[in-house]
Amino acid sequence: MPTAIRIERTGGPEVLTPADVETPSPGPGQVLVDVAAAGVNYIDTYQRAGVYPMDLPYTPGLEGAGTVAAVGSGVTGLTLGDRVAWQGHPGGYAQRALVPAAVAVPVPDEVPAETAAAVMLQGITAHYLVNSTYPVAEGETILVHAAAGGVGLLLTQLAKAKGARVLGTVSTAEKETLARQAGADEVIRYTDRDFADAVRELTGGEGAAVVYDGVGASTYEASLRCLRRRGMLVLFGASSGPVPPIDPQLLNSGGSLFLTRPTAADHVATRDELTWRTGELFAAVAAGTLDVRIGARYPLADARTAHEDLQGRRTTGKVLLIP
Structure with a gap:
């Protein structure tokens, strides 16, 4: 061995x-x-x-x-x-x-x-995402990509504990079941439909307050389309590849959006x-x-x-x- x-x-x-x-x-x-x-x-x-x-x-x-x-x-x-x-x-x-x-x-x-x-x-990541990067408030609608993944399942649970409405994206029926068990209110199978259109439908056209996106290259453009006015896209990973440079004008035209790319090291910078x-x-x-x-x-x-x-x-x- x-x-x-x-x-x-x-x-x-x-x-x-x-x-x-x-x-x-x-x-x-x-x-x-x-x-x-x-x-x-x-x-x-x-x-x-x-x-x-x-x-x-x-x-x-x-x-x-x-x-x-x-x-x-x-x-x-x-x-x-x-x-x-x-x-x-x-x-x-x-x-x-x-x-x-x-x-x-x-x-x-x-x-x-x-x-x-x-x-x-993954727990520290989920914790800083919902408590520090974008502090989720009770009643807000959020979108969690890869909701059946390691971070996604924890993030969903922590957000639900704060009173959020959680929309999650997954690729299979098995993963949909896991996301729902974690507390996701609505689960979108991105293999079956455009998830940005689905988010707009599920929010009455308003959009989500925040999108937590650890997928990256294949999702970020549609993630921006999911956001409500002054919403935030949080890019915390890139499982599908790195996100290319983004024209800030996209944030303007999307509704004065916010974009951030946090990392765990900056959220456990002190022992306390x-x-x-x-x-x-x-x-x-x-x-x-x-x-x-x-x-x-x-x-x-x-x-x-x-x-x-x-x-x-x-x-x-x-x-x-x-x-």
């Missing part, structure tokens, strides 16, 4: 190479974590392909959960045996990962390790903000008000297959690697 996945050159899923690596020792400010589960995210594919440059070689995986196995000098508040989770630092595709103590957060006993790994990056967001997410999981759907689990050695299935849109919910 490999102890880690390594990337020595950029490319497709074939560059994910199982390898045996020595167990690292934590340096100052670091902890060594026995990884129980590592999250697989689209940003991993961007880094692997070289869209987001990384220093080579490296171990991918920006998210995981497990147990503290060793503590470096200068670390306070974490001890051997503590259950922790993290996001935003590479190295998760491994049996053991070095993690900066500053980004490791405690996991309550009520939250399983796999769930903690599954909710970190990180613990606020993860604390609320873990509390909701423990209370049973936030369901984290783990759609697929792969052995560590099958990281390539996990990436192929994720990019082939053959997954729903969260994808995990289990060392």
